[in-house]
Amino acid sequence: MMSPHQFRLSHFQAMVIFALLISVAFGFLSRRGAYQRARYIFWSFILFLVIGVGIGWAMYPFSH
Amino acid sequence: MPDEIPIAETPNAAPVAQSASPHSAPASDRHRRDALALTIAAAAWFLPGLGHALLKMWGRALIFFSTVALLVILGAGMRGNIFSRNGEDAFAKLGYVADLGAGSFYFVARALETNGPDVSHSNGDYGTRLLATAGVLNMLAALHAYEVTRARKA
Numbered sequence: 151m152m153s154p155h156q157f158r159l160s161h162f163q164a165m166v167i168f169a170l171l172i173s174v175a176f177g178f179l180s181r182r183g184a185y186q187r188a189r190y191i192f193w194s195f196i197l198f199l200v201i202g203v204g205i206g207w208a209m210y211p212f213s214h
Numbered sequence: 215m216p217d218e219i220p221i222a223e224t225p226n227a228a229p230v231a232q233s234a235s236p237h238s239a240p241a242s243d244r245h246r247r248d249a250l251a252l253t254i255a256a257a258a259w260f261l262p263g264l265g266h267a268l269l270k271m272w273g274r275a276l277i278f279f280s281t282v283a284l285l286v287i288l289g290a291g292m293r294g295n296i297f298s299r300n301g302e303d304a305f306a307k308l309g310y311v312a313d314l315g316a317g318s319f320y321f322v323a324r325a326l327e328t329n330g331p332d333v334s335h336s337n338g339d340y341g342t343r344l345l346a347t348a349g350v351l352n353m354l355a356a357l358h359a360y361e362v363t364r365a366r367k368a
């Protein structure tokens with residue numbers, strides 16, 4: 151039985167949450183101004199996902 | 215020599231204080247700033263976001279606090295491995311350093327993970343990464359607060 155503080159996430163959910171949190175933190179760390187930060191966060195988030203899914207597909211042939 | 219300006223002898227003048235020297239004032243100011251920067255970095259490490267809050271950077275303070283807190287809550291909730299100081303190999307020791315980077319949240323993670331780690335499933339493995347990320351991110355934020363205090367960054 152899962153305790154109230156326990157989470158079970160799929161691979162994709164874990165990747166999306168990780169990408170979002172890190173993009174936001176890096177955006178606030180490295181950029182000033184709302185527009186610059188939003189731009190950085192958006193692109194960082196998209197690239198995290200695209201590269202993550204890309205690496206996943208690149209490894210697909212080795213798992214079979 | 216014609217370029218030299220003659221200085222009158224003033225026997226009754228008070229001795230010049232050390233701080234009046236053109237070089238000692240910036241040096242003491244620099245030492246004070248360094249000490250302040252170290253204090254702020256320590257505060258930023260101990261409680262994520264506190265360093266930036268002390269510098270009145272409220273947005274960054276809120277974001278670092280929430281991000282590190284969420285990563286720790288998720289990582290512990292996914293039953294990630296929280297490394298202890300008795301690591302057997304280099305990776306365990308590195309993991310301990312990364313986890314400890316979260317400051318007081320390291321102990322929060324330990325308190326939250328009542329059932330212990332479970333890295334036999336991918337969930338636990340991801341949780342381990344999230345916990346390490348929380349620590350490294352907090353160390354990065356502490357370094358940023360240190361650099362800002364030393365006026366090297368905006």
